[in-house]
Amino acid sequence: MKLLEEKIISDGLILDGDILKVDNFLNHQMDTRLLDEMGKEFKRLFNDKKITKILTIESSGIGISVMASRYFDYCPVIFAKKGKSANVTGDVYECRERSYTRNVDYNVQVSKKYLDSSDTVLIIDDFLANGEALNALISICHDAKANIAGCGIVITKAYQKGEKRILDMGIEVKSLARIVEMKDGEIKFG
Amino acid sequence: MKLLEEKIISDGLILDGDILKVDNFLNHQMDTRLLDEMGKEFKRLFNDKKITKILTIESSGIGISVMASRYFDYCPVIFAKKGKSANVTGDVYECRERSYTRNVDYNVQVSKKYLDSSDTVLIIDDFLANGEALNALISICHDAKANIAGCGIVITKAYQKGEKRILDMGIEVKSLARIVEMKDGEIKFG
Numbered sequence: 001m002k003l004l005e006e007k008i009i010s011d012g013l014i015l016d017g018d019i020l021k022v023d024n025f026l027n028h029q030m031d032t033r034l035l036d037e038m039g040k041e042f043k044r045l046f047n048d049k050k051i052t053k054i055l056t057i058e059s060s061g062i063g064i065s066v067m068a069s070r071y072f073d074y075c076p077v078i079f080a081k082k083g084k085s086a087n088v089t090g091d092v093y094e095c096r097e098r099s100y101t102r103n104v105d106y107n108v109q110v111s112k113k114y115l116d117s118s119d120t121v122l123i124i125d126d127f128l129a130n131g132e133a134l135n136a137l138i139s140i141c142h143d144a145k146a147n148i149a150g151c152g153i154v155i156t157k158a159y160q161k162g163e164k165r166i167l168d169m170g171i172e173v174k175s176l177a178r179i180v181e182m183k184d185g186e187i188k189f190g
Numbered sequence: 191m192k193l194l195e196e197k198i199i200s201d202g203l204i205l206d207g208d209i210l211k212v213d214n215f216l217n218h219q220m221d222t223r224l225l226d227e228m229g230k231e232f233k234r235l236f237n238d239k240k241i242t243k244i245l246t247i248e249s250s251g252i253g254i255s256v257m258a259s260r261y262f263d264y265c266p267v268i269f270a271k272k273g274k275s276a277n278v279t280g281d282v283y284e285c286r287e288r289s290y291t292r293n294v295d296y297n298v299q300v301s302k303k304y305l306d307s308s309d310t311v312l313i314i315d316d317f318l319a320n321g322e323a324l325n326a327l328i329s330i331c332h333d334a335k336a337n338i339a340g341c342g343i344v345i346t347k348a349y350q351k352g353e354k355r356i357l358d359m360g361i362e363v364k365s366l367a368r369i370v371e372m373k374d375g376e377i378k379f380g
Binding site (some may be wrong): 023030036039059062066069070074076078079134 | 213214218219220222226251252253256257259260264266267268269300301303359
């Protein structure tokens, strides 16, 4: 998505060689007009699928998922909760995730009430690098016996292992911006 | 807002006398069509104010804020981050908050880059009860010397102390559903 690539170049910050900070338009301050365009683009990319639910994870995936939902006939958006221990009451699908950013383990939880075998799920997240968060969401869909339409990612670091790991499961991954190299402050898309 | 009150009656769950669970349409699974209607209603309620930013707090305030932003000319949405310790790099506005639900203290943080004295801020959140989260957001706006247009709340428990506390500061509070009593499983709006 040209508009997003340009935004990353103009507003993104590269720190310590491999950290891309986009908190001025994506995950702290949000450019909602851009989010809306992204939602429209996800619809174009997954237009052939009859999506019944969008599944994401708190917090940075929520904004883009809600905007995207407008283009999928306002299908419900579920955001998985992260917590050190259980905080969703009742029966939950649960998966343990390792956060490399914060160096800590999390439980990822979705209430069983909101996902089942009648669902076709579009999984949306802001970033795909090693793929832990996405892996947890996929595992939860499998537990729920829900059909996975694919994964819609805003920014994928294609040189890390997450994308390949998910493609190897036979799950479609579509990224609005796909970074194949980040070196000396330069970003290469592909 | 009639539509929301009806939704709370039909889909809300009252637990242990005073806990209202609305996680099937507001803070776990989200009814995005309803969120869109709520955004439109916030615009009607704050139509006389020239809003430059919407400020909310992760995670449950994000969906409604992003939808609302569409009706405020797609103004940027900032979501404050919660953490036990600092996790936003660089200079931040910070406020300590007590969560009674989880019985723990949090830091609430907003990067100084995204809020200053030129801003007129609409603060949005899903719930107002004791008002700790909202108080932290107000305190951050004060630190930033930003003008506060008011607080837009989805559900206010008007019998708890938060609403009065904020009105007493001279800040406008507008709630889409205002609960004045919850007794024996019955909800009274007013």
